[in-house]
């Protein structure tokens with residue numbers, strides 16, 4: 162397997178900044194001098210002779226061997242993302258959920274305990290509670306924002322704390338520094354799902370997190386094209402604990418998808434700034450609409466963790482805005498939410514986010530539809546809630562689109 166530390170590096174000054182790393186970090190050009198990164202669409206690699214093949218399989222010589230665990234295009238993506246997250250190392254996975262799967266298989270064993278926010282992505286809860294529960298890994302779900310609940314949930318066998326900030330779809334922000342302190346006091350690791358912010362807005366490792374995971378499907382790709390994921394963290398964990406699992410279990414990212422996400426990283430910074438700016442305009446407008454009873458957006462001063470969010474997220478709120486439409490009962494609220502979604506003519510009705518195309522979602526019946534009503538309400542997700550993942554269209558057009566369904570509610 163290729164030891165990424167020993168492979169040659171791209172030559173540039175040590176102190177280059179995030180936007181430069183996003184465009185330039187990777188592997189050196191091939192002998193053909195390509196300017197855009199090469200796509201190595203190959204499942205295996207050829208060796209000059211049998212002895213060299215043996216040395217490479219024994220990991221005595223650096224080389225790419227087999228794309229289930231090493232491929233130059235995938236390595237370029239991993240290096241670039243690691244540099245942007247300020248991590249020593251990264252490992253790309255076939256999806257965001259595969260990244261969580263890899264982390265848990267790699268770091269935990271039967272009898273270990275996880276403390277996780279109850280506001281994380283629905284499939285994360287399902288994976289931890291349902292699947293890993295079967296193998297004797299127990300999870301306790303706690304408040305996203307009440308640090309005391311995290312501390313109180315710690316046990317002698319707690320090995321991992323898992324947080325996602327801001328959360329989906331309520332955009333609740335947790336205090337990464339405080340959670341890192343709780344984890345480290347107990348000798349546990351803090352993992353942060355950095356999907357909503359991306360390293361363009363938030364670098365959890367700088368704030369004390371041990372590992373960052375991504376759904377590359379979201380802002381890293383940025384244009385809704387591929388499913389991808391990654392884990393970023395210390396070399397010792399990535400190479401010592403995660404790569405061996407990847408080699409045996411094969412939740413690897415395909416070279417083609419890695420190439421797409423790698424190219425997505427090049428525009429991440431400007432996309433996140435532009436989409437955050439549009440989301441702020443939209444959130445302010447939504448707050449003024451009579452048919453809307455509540456808006457959730459970290460960039461609004463009305464957001465309960467506004468100051469923490471601004472400090473943690475480079476002063477930007479991100480591109481996801483959620484709001485609740487009026488409705489006296491859950492049935493009426495759901496009908497009104499469906500009416501607003503169905504009236505749109507520009508927005509895409511989908512459950513994804515992180516696309517240039519604005520997406521409207523009804524979380525209670527889609528992304529969080531597999532949770533019980535009790536779990537949903539515990540996470541604050543009501544039937545009247547709509548999530549808007551702001552894209553790059555003109556924000557006025559998106560306001561007009563949402564107003565088609567919101568204006569009748571106010572009458």
Ligand SMILES: Cc1ncc(COP(=O)(O)O)c(C=O)c1O
Pocket residue numbers: 256257258259282325329354356357375376377378388389390
């Ligand atoms: C916050 C968050 N984490 C993880 C995931 C899982 O990512 P993927 O769909 O790439 O498996 C998602 C998305 O769907 C998400 O929104």
